[in-house]
Amino acid sequence: MTRNLPQLLKSIRVPRSFSPSQLFDLRNCALRVLAKRAERYLPPPPSALHGILLHHVREQMLLGRWGNKDSPEEAFDWILEQASFRLDELLAGEDKTKYMVPLRNTIGRRKWNQKTFESKLWAISSGLESCGQDPGLLEIERTNDGVEYNGENNTCEEGAEALVKSRSLRISGRADLIEKLNHNRLRITDFKSGKFIDSHGNPLPRYKLQLGLYALVAEKVYPGRSIELRLDGARRLRVLWDRSLREFCSKALEEASQTYPAGTVMEANALATPGSWCVGCGLRPRCQNYLNTVPAWWSNSGDRPRPLPIDVWGEVLETKIYDGATVLEMQDDGGRLIRIKGISMERDLTRLDVGKRVYFFDLKPTESLSSHGRRIHPLNFHDIPPDGGLVHSRATGLQIFMGES
Ligand code: SF4
Numbered sequence: 373m374t375r376n377l378p379q380l381l382k383s384i385r386v387p388r389s390f391s392p393s394q395l396f397d398l399r400n401c402a403l404r405v406l407a408k409r410a411e412r413y414l415p416p417p418p419s420a421l422h423g424i425l426l427h428h429v430r431e432q433m434l435l436g437r438w439g440n441k442d443s444p445e446e447a448f449d450w451i452l453e454q455a456s457f458r459l460d461e462l463l464a465g466e467d468k469t470k471y472m473v474p475l476r477n478t479i480g481r482r483k484w485n486q487k488t489f490e491s492k493l494w495a496i497s498s499g500l501e502s503c504g505q506d507p508g509l510l511e512i513e514r515t516n517d518g519v520e521y522n523g524e525n526n527t528c529e530e531g532a533e534a535l536v537k538s539r540s541l542r543i544s545g546r547a548d549l550i551e552k553l554n555h556n557r558l559r560i561t562d563f564k565s566g567k568f569i570d571s572h573g574n575p576l577p578r579y580k581l582q583l584g585l586y587a588l589v590a591e592k593v594y595p596g597r598s599i600e601l602r603l604d605g606a607r608r609l610r611v612l613w614d615r616s617l618r619e620f621c622s623k624a625l626e627e628a629s630q631t632y633p634a635g636t637v638m639e640a641n642a643l644a645t646p647g648s649w650c651v652g653c654g655l656r657p658r659c660q661n662y663l664n665t666v667p668a669w670w671s672n673s674g675d676r677p678r679p680l681p682i683d684v685w686g687e688v689l690e691t692k693i694y695d696g697a698t699v700l701e702m703q704d705d706g707g708r709l710i711r712i713k714g715i716s717m718e719r720d721l722t723r724l725d726v727g728k729r730v731y732f733f734d735l736k737p738t739e740s741l742s743s744h745g746r747r748i749h750p751l752n753f754h755d756i757p758p759d760g761g762l763v764h765s766r767a768t769g770l771q772i773f774m775g776e777s
Pocket of ligand 1: 402403656659
């Protein structure tokens with residue numbers, strides 16, 4: 373069943389606290405960072421869901437919630453299996469995500485196995501122990517972010533998924549692991565399933581900022597205690613908590629607090645700055661700046677931001693049925709003639725009038741995304757892969773909306 377394009381987001385109320393894992397992104401697009409989770413209209417991309425799954429497994433391992441399993445290896449496999457099953461159930465229950473099931477196939481066997489292997493290796497080598505309790509239930513919406521401040525001024529819990537918040541600093545989030553190493557030493561660890569170092573092996577600034585913001589709160593709660601910061605993933609990396617990082621974090625926080633006063637209502641258009649960071653943003657169908665700006669960037673001539681989300685919208689020129697699926701030709705809002713093949717009949721696009729406006733978000737490209745070493749935006753797209761999945765994959769997150777004609 374087709375739906376109309378959702379209402380544009382007009383304004384947002386600036387939250388009282390910033391999430392340490394997102395503060396760095398304010399320099400790209402403030403709307404994406406400051407809008408509430410509920411305002412997002414597109415589901416998280418499959419890679420983000422995979423991250424949520426592995427994060428959950430790691431959390432249960434750290435908490436020792438291994439049920440009756442004895443070895444970390446056995447426990448890891450068991451928790452992953454249970455959590456994957458649960459995640460697939462949740463995805464299957466929503467129209468927006470039902471085509472992503474099973475997520476294992478959507479991610480692809482190679483990537484799935486590689487990430488699983490890395491996480492399992494970590495679990496086996498971390499000296500973890502069982503507490504005998506059963507694993508908690510995985511929730512898609514629960515992440516490290518978005519914990520609103522209420523209650524006492526500064527909190528820095530210890531353990532896995534440790535709450536870290538400060539009213540005066542306007543910070544609120546959860547650190548993956550905070551450990552008291554001895555009476556005067558604290559270690560804060562954040563786990564990363566993706567890339568977290570640059571080409572020289574140094575931690576990326578966004579993750580230094582995230583850890584540093586936790587450290588700023590920890591210093592308030594435990595004055596005088598020395599703090600060790602660590603990133604943990606495919607490898608383990610220490611991040612030096614020194615004067616320079618403290619100043620970098622304090623300055624970033626101060627600038628954010630001054631630019632975005634808590635509780636003020638701000639216009640969405642004044643906060644939205646489109647760019648390559650629009651990839652994966654769930655606000656796209658509701659973001660006027662994105663919808664107005666990006667069509668001019670679809671052309672592959674000149675110097676335009678890349679990558680862009682694999683979205684396209686415009687006016688229908690022709691629809692036909694081919695090989696049991698819909699093929700749609702459109703003139704997109706960038707003035708290009710584009711073709712979308714293999715649109716599942718379930719999506720109900722067989723009887724669209726010429727001139728009807730249609731919006732597609734998260735299609736798959738039916739052509740290479742690079743040409744002569746340059747990243748391009750495609751002209752040919754699909755829903756169901758034309759090669760049966762040999763090279764191309766299904767657009768499992770595809771969302772389609774009708775516009776005003
Ligand atoms: S779509 Fe782009 S410009 Fe709009 S909120 Fe998301 S990241 Fe910002």
